[in-house]
Amino acid sequence: MTDTTQAHGPLVVEGKLADNERLKGESNFLRGTIAQDLQDPVTGGFTADNFQLIRFHGMYQQDDRDIRAERTKQKLExxxxxxxxxxxxxxxxxxxxxxxxxKFAAEKTMYGSIRLTTRQTFQFHGVLKPNIKLMHQTLNSIGIDSIATAGDVNRNVLCTTNPVESELHQEAYDWAKKISEHLLPKTRAYAEIWLDGEKLEGAHGENTEEPILGSHYLPRKFKTTVVIPPQNDVDVHANDLNFVAIAENGKLVGFNVLVGGGLAMTHGDKSTYPRKADDFGFVPLAKTLEVAAAVVTTQRDWGNRVNRKNAKTKYTLDRVGTEVFKAEVEKRAGIMFEASRPYEFTGRGDRIGWVDGIDGKHHLALFIENGRILDYPGKPLKTGVAEIAKIHQGDFRMTANQNLIIAGVATEDKAQIEAIAKAHGLMDNSVSNQRKNSMACVAFPTCPLAMAEAERYLPGLVNDVESILAQHGVSDERIILRVTGCPNGCGRAMLAEIGLVGKGPGKYNMHLGGNIAGTRVPKMYKENLSEQDILTEIDALVARWVAERNANEAFGDFVIRTGIIAEVKVSKRDFYD
Known part of the structure; x- marks a missing residue:
């Protein structure tokens, strides 16, 4: 008999399975009755299990919460x-x-915008039921899909956006694509439902067996990154699995593997917490895919399928023990991790403006507040990007900080692209360092989980923080500031120097103590603050920072050194105590 317990706890959690396990098992490999629901004109939504299953196809059902009450009064759904x-x-x-x-965003969505996300991709918001199939077919016609960008699967694989070291970035990017393909669901459900059975390119869509994900898929969502130090723009500690690129003489030789990061938690439930990833060690390039599959399958088999709030990889590591999990990965991958190679993270922000690559190309990083690309009065951002796309000979790179890089610009095209960018408000030298280092999730009006504003709150909040910094004589400084409308972590507030987490309308919990490199989780400072309370606290904290800090000391380091907040060293132990 196999021993299923260890000193840290059982390898498999016993008990009544969460209902999501039932619906995945009964879904016929993610098909459900989505196709039938799509034809139902009575409702604009998806019913029963299909509400959850469409997530595995890259979609969330939402509604406009700004008009929900009015529609209820009118007896409308x-x-x-x-x-x-x-x-x-x-x-x-x-x-x-x-x-x-x-074109699709302009013609077929309710809001007309393209939203760049913290998952280094784009989102369409407000697609009505009659246009859903057209959306997938439009994307397929240009070589894009939305397979496994939501649901209990490995999601969009991030890669450090590093256009300067072009050869190293290309190698890392190629591995991000390989990992994504290797871990994708193999079911043909996506092609059958949305593309009328058309065969997709790549490894997915071939059959109904799931050799890596299994018939019930993963216990919870799973996130993977490829990161090139010294930039930690993908925030490795927000992710389940991370491959830290190790280069020698400018060539990629392998990866340090970090496992078990994650930021989501639940208000009032101390069994949930953000957690940094653990460093398992170094693997050569040839073993990358085997290690990725081994981590995923270990989490598949050992993850908590009874309580979804404790189902992420971070909780599995804390329950069974990191060394036990690591040994199982080594066994499944047929490798032994080597000692980690040295690396250092020095920052996370995008280098806004022009930078030159080693290949002689130029790269223009555009700051897009909240990632929302739309034509605003006096700032037609969406039109501007489209105009650049009409003449650009390189590519675009969406960043994990919600910005957009016009990459691979030839010297002879640089002036024309800059002129278009300036004419459409895409280049603005007046944008402060503070604004460039502030970020929010979508929240209201579209996210059904939102408890408080985030995207709509952030611009005005940054205005006020800029004023506070100016009053204290540090206008050029910045504090990494992030706002989320709920505790699920989409805006990565739990890796900020000041993280605001929505608690209710106009109310937020304030966390302090993250660092510039993104390697420290902040701790709750004060709970249930109003917007005015937040400004009062920031004003007082900045005053102390300016008066008492050491030379060049960052805000997050200062609040820990001076005892304003305790450092979170081990999340399970320190985050709430």
């Missing part, structure tokens, strides 16, 4: 629509693809 998140490993998209998604 909520204005159901879907948000689609595309699968774009490494965030690279061609200009001709961009023009196609720009």
């Amino acid at each position: 909520p204005l159901h629509n879907v948000m689609l998140r595309a699968r774009m490993p490494g965030g690279i998209i061609k200009p001709e693809q961009w023009l196609a998604i720009d």
Whole structure:
């Protein structure tokens, strides 16, 4: 008999399975009755299990919460629509693809915008039921899909956006694509439902067996990155599995493997917490896919399928023990991890503006506040990007900080692209360092989980923080500031120097103590603050920082050194105590 217990706890959690396990098992490999639901004109939404199953196809059912109450008064159902998140490993998209998604957003979505996300891809918001199949077929016609960008699977694989070291970035990007393909669901459900059975390119869509994900898929969502130090723009500690690129003489030789990061938690439930990833060690390139599959299958078999709040990889590691999990990965992958190779993270922000690559090409990083690409009065951002796409000979790179890089610009094209960018408000030298280092999730009006505003709150909040910094004589400084509308972690507030987590309308929990490199989780400072309370606290904290800090000391380091907040060293132990 196999021993299923260890000193840290059982390898398999016993008990009544969560209902999601039933619906996955009964879904006929993610088909459900989605196709039938799609033909139902009575409702604008998806019913029963299909509400959950469409997530595995890259969509979330939403409604416009701003008008929900009014529609209820009129005895109408909520204005159901879907948000689609595309699968774009490494965030690279061609200009001709961009023009196609720009056209669809303008003509077939309720909001007309393209939303760049913290998962290094784009989202359509407000797609009504009659346009859903057209959306997938439009994307397929330009070589894009949305397979496994949501649901209990490995999601869009991130890769550091590093256009300067072009050869190293290309190698890392190629591995991000390989990992994405290797871990995708193999069911043909996506092709059958949305593409009328048309065969898809790549390894997915071939059969109904799931050799890596299994018939019940993963216990919970799973996130993977490929990161090139010293930039930690993908925030490795927000992810289940991370491959840290190790280069010698400018060539990729392997990866340090980090496992078990994650930021989501639940208000009032101390069994949930953000957690940093653990460093398992170094693997050579040839073993990359085997290790990726071994981590995923270990989590598949050992992850908690009884309580979804404790189902992520981070909780599995804490329950069974990191060394036990690591040994199982080594056994399944047929390798022994070597000692980790040295590396250092020095920052996370995108280098806004022009940078030159070692290949003689130029790269323009555009700051897109909240990632929302739309034509605003006096700032027609969406039109501007489309105009650049019409002439650009390189590619676009969506960043995990919600920005957009016009990459691979030849010297002779640089002036024309800059002129278009400036004319459409895409280049603005007045944008402060603070604004460039602030980020929010979508929240209201479309996210059904939102408890408080985030995207709509952030611009005004940054205005106020800029004023506070100016009053204290540090206008050029910045504090990594992030706002999420709920504790699920989409805006990565739990890796910020100041992280605001929505608790209710106009109310937020304030966390302090993250660092510039993104290697430290902040701790709750004060709970249930109003927007005015937040400004009062930030003002007082900045005053102390300016008066008492050491030379060049970052805000997050200062609040820990001076005892304003305790450092979170081990999340399970320190986050709430």
